Amino acid sequence: HSLKVAYGCLKTHPENHTLISATLLHDIGKIGSNLHLINKSLVVLIKKFKIDKGKLPSFLKKAIYYKEEHPEIGYKLLLSYSVDEPILELVKNHHVFNENYGEEMKTLKHYDNKF
Numbered sequence: 001h002s003l004k005v006a007y008g009c010l011k012t013h014p015e016n017h018t019l020i021s022a023t024l025l026h027d028i029g030k031i032g033s034n035l036h037l038i039n040k041s042l043v044v045l046i047k048k049f050k051i052d053k054g055k056l057p058s059f060l061k062k063a064i065y066y067k068e069e070h071p072e073i074g075y076k077l078l079l080s081y082s083v084d085e086p087i088l089e090l091v092k093n094h095h096v097f098n099e100n101y102g103e104e105m106k107t108l109k110h111y112d113n114k115f
Contacts, residue, residue, distance in 0.1 A: 001115055002027055008111035019104045022090035025083070026108065029074030029091075033066035034059060043067050071095050 006023040013019050035043075043063050046056065053064060066073070075092035086104075093101070094108055101109075 004115040005108070005111040008114060009107050012107060013104075016104065018084065018086045019090070019107060021084075022087045022094075022104070023108055023111070025074065025078060025087065026091050026094050026112065027070060027074065028077060029070030029072065030066055031077075033070070034063050035066050039063040040067075 002024050005026065006020055009016070009019050009023050039060065040063070042060060045051075046053070046060065046064065053061060056064075071092050071094055075088055078088055078091060090105060090108055093105065094112060098105075
């Protein structure tokens, strides 16, 4: 997925190394998660039908946790590697809605949603 997002961003911003780096790292917070195809599909259905999380088995609670928290988890992980601040901000906020975000974030979000 991250490679597809990066290739999309390369088409519109081929010289923007910060953006390309962020696209390759934006989902790093999912490392160690159980977000494989079936669990991702179940998480989408749980959200769509507004199913009470308290009644779910632990493996689905874990999948929801990683789906919701992976940007912050990735941000904290990358902090320990001295990654540049603009990359950290793109990783941390790639699921946050804010109309005032710049072109880099809009591009990342566009291709992240596309793929």
